[in-house]
Amino acid sequence: MKIVSGHFYGDNGKMKEYHYTGPVEHRFSPYSFNGGTVLAVAGEDFAIVASDTRLSEGYSIHSRDSPKCYKLTNTTVIGCSGFHGDCLTLTKIIDARLKMYKHSNNKSMTSGAIAAMLSTILYGRRFFPYYVYNIIGGLDEEGKGAVYSFDPVGSYQRDTYKAGGSASAMLQPLLDNQIGFKNMEGVQHLPLNQEKAVQLVKDVFISAAERDVYTGDALRICIVTKEGIKEETVPLRKD
Amino acid sequence: MALQDLCGFKDSFLNSRWNFPASHRMAQEDTSMLFGKRTRDISSRGLSWSNSESPLHLYIPAAEYLSESPIQFGQINPNTAPYHITPLHQDSTLPFLSFPPGFPPSSSPSVPLPFPMSHGTTTLAFMFQGGVIAAADTRSSCNGLVACPASQKILPVHSHLVGTTSGTSADCALWKRILARELRLYQLRHGRRLSTAGAAKLLAHMLHPFKGTELCVAATLCGWDGGEVETCPLDRLYYVCSDGTRLQGALFSVGSGSPYAYSVLDGGVRWGLTVEEAISLAREAVYRATHRDAYSGNCVDVYHITSHGWTRRDREELREERLWRKVGQNLVLNLHLSCFL
Numbered sequence: 045m046k047i048v049s050g051h052f053y054g055d056n057g058k059m060k061e062y063h064y065t066g067p068v069e070h071r072f073s074p075y076s077f078n079g080g081t082v083l084a085v086a087g088e089d090f091a092i093v094a095s096d097t098r099l100s101e102g103y104s105i106h107s108r109d110s111p112k113c114y115k116l117t118n119t120t121v122i123g124c125s126g127f128h129g130d131c132l133t134l135t136k137i138i139d140a141r142l143k144m145y146k147h148s149n150n151k152s153m154t155s156g157a158i159a160a161m162l163s164t165i166l167y168g169r170r171f172f173p174y175y176v177y178n179i180i181g182g183l184d185e186e187g188k189g190a191v192y193s194f195d196p197v198g199s200y201q202r203d204t205y206k207a208g209g210s211a212s213a214m215l216q217p218l219l220d221n222q223i224g225f226k227n228m229e230g231v232q233h234l235p236l237n238q239e240k241a242v243q244l245v246k247d248v249f250i251s252a253a254e255r256d257v258y259t260g261d262a263l264r265i266c267i268v269t270k271e272g273i274k275e276e277t278v279p280l281r282k283d
Numbered sequence: 284m285a286l287q288d289l290c291g292f293k294d295s296f297l298n299s300r301w302n303f304p305a306s307h308r309m310a311q312e313d314t315s316m317l318f319g320k321r322t323r324d325i326s327s328r329g330l331s332w333s334n335s336e337s338p339l340h341l342y343i344p345a346a347e348y349l350s351e352s353p354i355q356f357g358q359i360n361p362n363t364a365p366y367h368i369t370p371l372h373q374d375s376t377l378p379f380l381s382f383p384p385g386f387p388p389s390s391s392p393s394v395p396l397p398f399p400m401s402h403g404t405t406t407l408a409f410m411f412q413g414g415v416i417a418a419a420d421t422r423s424s425c426n427g428l429v430a431c432p433a434s435q436k437i438l439p440v441h442s443h444l445v446g447t448t449s450g451t452s453a454d455c456a457l458w459k460r461i462l463a464r465e466l467r468l469y470q471l472r473h474g475r476r477l478s479t480a481g482a483a484k485l486l487a488h489m490l491h492p493f494k495g496t497e498l499c500v501a502a503t504l505c506g507w508d509g510g511e512v513e514t515c516p517l518d519r520l521y522y523v524c525s526d527g528t529r530l531q532g533a534l535f536s537v538g539s540g541s542p543y544a545y546s547v548l549d550g551g552v553r554w555g556l557t558v559e560e561a562i563s564l565a566r567e568a569v570y571r572a573t574h575r576d577a578y579s580g581n582c583v584d585v586y587h588i589t590s591h592g593w594t595r596r597d598r599e600e601l602r603e604e605r606l607w608r609k610v611g612q613n614l615v616l617n618l619h620l621s622c623f624l
Contacts, residue, residue, distance in 0.1 A: 167457055170453070193431075195425070195430065195452070197453040199453035199456055201431065201434065201435075212428075213428050
């Protein structure tokens, strides 16, 4: 009995049948999609990593208080969305590797180093990947904001802003326009200051919660500056 | 390093490589680093994993080729290795890592992936009297979503070798990195750079164990062998694919936009092109391909390889081109209309 689901597209990209079509074998899938959206923005001397706190699966919400930002060091925060089981294991592995590095090198890993390490950790599972979309936000060695975005198998690059997770396709064009000033004619390219960036992130998540069912409940913002990491929680739609 | 010796950690030289911090990333910005001027930051070496006991055991698919490849590289006696590459040869025995049985899987993976990987591109390379030109678009797409509009598809391997990448971006980035490391090791051991043909053969053999898996790398290696006077002028361009293809040629285009690029290139490529003509031809080919292929777009990167090494042209936004062409076309149309009136 084919289960009616909210996903309109099957694995091969074609539209799925929305009603019973005949006997179908369902194999056990080790993956599951738990929703959630993550966003990171890099400024001149700050970085912001924000995520919603909803944990869902299919039609159910498992938790309204499951943030997806994890603090790694004093200058780096990672946001992981996708399959929650893999997110938890991956962050445990990263924490362990950070500790080992600290013990053998007597210093904390820099954001760029963490990004390179994460790329190899993810590629180490190339043939049974971690189903996690990662975005690292932090300060680089010069104190400037840095955002590194990853795909599930470890391809990464440094960006100024990036959205990942279920509402990423909705948020990324908005960020391109508002932060990157793309696709606009005759606008002044103003540099982004911290207050404006935080306000933009809040507005953007409110919009995402309106249109994406897997995003909502609350927004957790982590602001990384040289003084440390500040956390803020903002309520979002709960429906 | 000391901790490893005390605990008797079994270390694969690949594992320790992956533990190095970002400073050992392939030097895309500074290719001079690849030729002996780089001093390894000894204090920043990380610990590596023991093979089987650790629950967080990290296995690298790359190690597979060491036990199965016919080429023996990395087999020097650890006692005679100079200090700089000691961490790469802690273990004299191969293979280092215990792979799960059936790895790499010989048929399609039993676990269907829930997400698509990045594919779709236009890359091209051709050679002419002034060297080799490599060009590519910069769009990285994931099943309909543009994952990155500004990715880099042409990766320098060393000062005289550049590779265009097509296929899965994670695979291409990693294998280029591995290739760069192996070429550097060859250069240190033999005192000369490996030729483009040799690099192509090396890459093809490294990818061979993964034939049949979902690894997808289709690269063209563009290089210059020898000094000012080339040892073999025809041997600058190779196409290597993860399905086992390795071809030498004068003109290649790879990716979903390649048919469109081929049509433009076939019409214009000659041995006697000047450098400016060749560069504008390459840009035109990529532009035409991005115009018609949905999975190619955004900007175009052009690299030019000569006896002095590679030079990179600034990335250009193709949208401006389109606007200018439209203006030009409108002018021509107006002229025609006025003729008929």
